[in-house]
Amino acid sequence: MTKNEIASLxxxxxxxxxxxINSFKNEENLWKTFGTIKNSSGNIALxxxxxxxxxxxxxxxxxxxxxxRDQEFTIKGVDRKIIVGQxxxxxxxxxxxxxxxxxxxxxxxxxxxFDKENATNSYVLTQLLLxxxxxxxxxxxxxRSLE
Numbered sequence: 001m002t003k004n005e006i007a008s009l010x011x012x013x014x015x016x017x018x019x020x021i022n023s024f025k026n027e028e029n030l031w032k033t034f035g036t037i038k039n040s041s042g043n044i045a046l047x048x049x050x051x052x053x054x055x056x057x058x059x060x061x062x063x064x065x066x067x068x069r070d071q072e073f074t075i076k077g078v079d080r081k082i083i084v085g086q087x088x089x090x091x092x093x094x095x096x097x098x099x100x101x102x103x104x105x106x107x108x109x110x111x112x113x114f115d116k117e118n119a120t121n122s123y124v125l126t127q128l129l130l131x132x133x134x135x136x137x138x139x140x141x142x143x144r145s146l147e
Contacts (some may be wrong), residue, residue, distance in 0.1 A: 003106055006125050007098040013092050013132050018084050020139045021045055029146040030083075031076050039073060039137040042083065047072040048135055049086045052091060055128055060113050060121070061097035075095065 022040065024030050030042035040045070050072045059061040106122040114124045 001126070003098050003101055003103060003122075006122075006129065007095050008131070010094045010098070011091050011128055013129070013136055014087055014094070017045065017132075017139060018087050018138050019025075020136065020143055021080060021083055021087070025147050026078070029082050029143070030080060032142075032146055034142055034145040037138050037142055039138075040076075041142045041144055042076070042078060043073050044135045044139055044142075045083050045087065046075065046078065048132055049083070049090055052090055052128060052132065054123065055114075056097045057093045061093065063093065063098060065093075082124065 015131045021030065023139070024146040030045075033040050047069075050067045050069060053063070053065040054067040067133070101121060106125075107120050109118045110121050113119075115127065116124050119127075
């Protein structure tokens with residue numbers, strides 16, 4: 001898969017997450033859980049914002065984002081508009097970071113340990129995309145279950 005295809009998939013899935021967040025009829029339900037999913041949709045969105053800004057923005061593009069992973073799961077009641085705005089900014093951050101990589105750099109080791117030694121940038125970007133998609137499904141499930 002080319003870097004442009006990967007960037008396009010991130011844009012598609014983050015846009016779909018924005019659509020899901022905006023589809024909650026009752027904004028309070030962003031902060032509720034259901035069934036075996038222990039994190040609310042709001043917290044899942046904050047987790048994705050934090051993780052992708054860190055692993056893609058900071059690690060690959062050297063942005064100044066500061067991640068507070070614990071807070072991604074504990075903070076509640078963030079206004080939907082703020083979450084959506086951060087997700088929209090995330091699309092730009094991800095696209096910029098990926099566009100700066102050459103096709104050769106896609107196959108070089110990711111700058112920090114991810115989940116195995118010498119994981120390539122391409123591998124990590126794919127794993128993060130899969131992680132995004134997994135959580136997107138949780139948000140969809142929660143939205144439909146709570147409304």
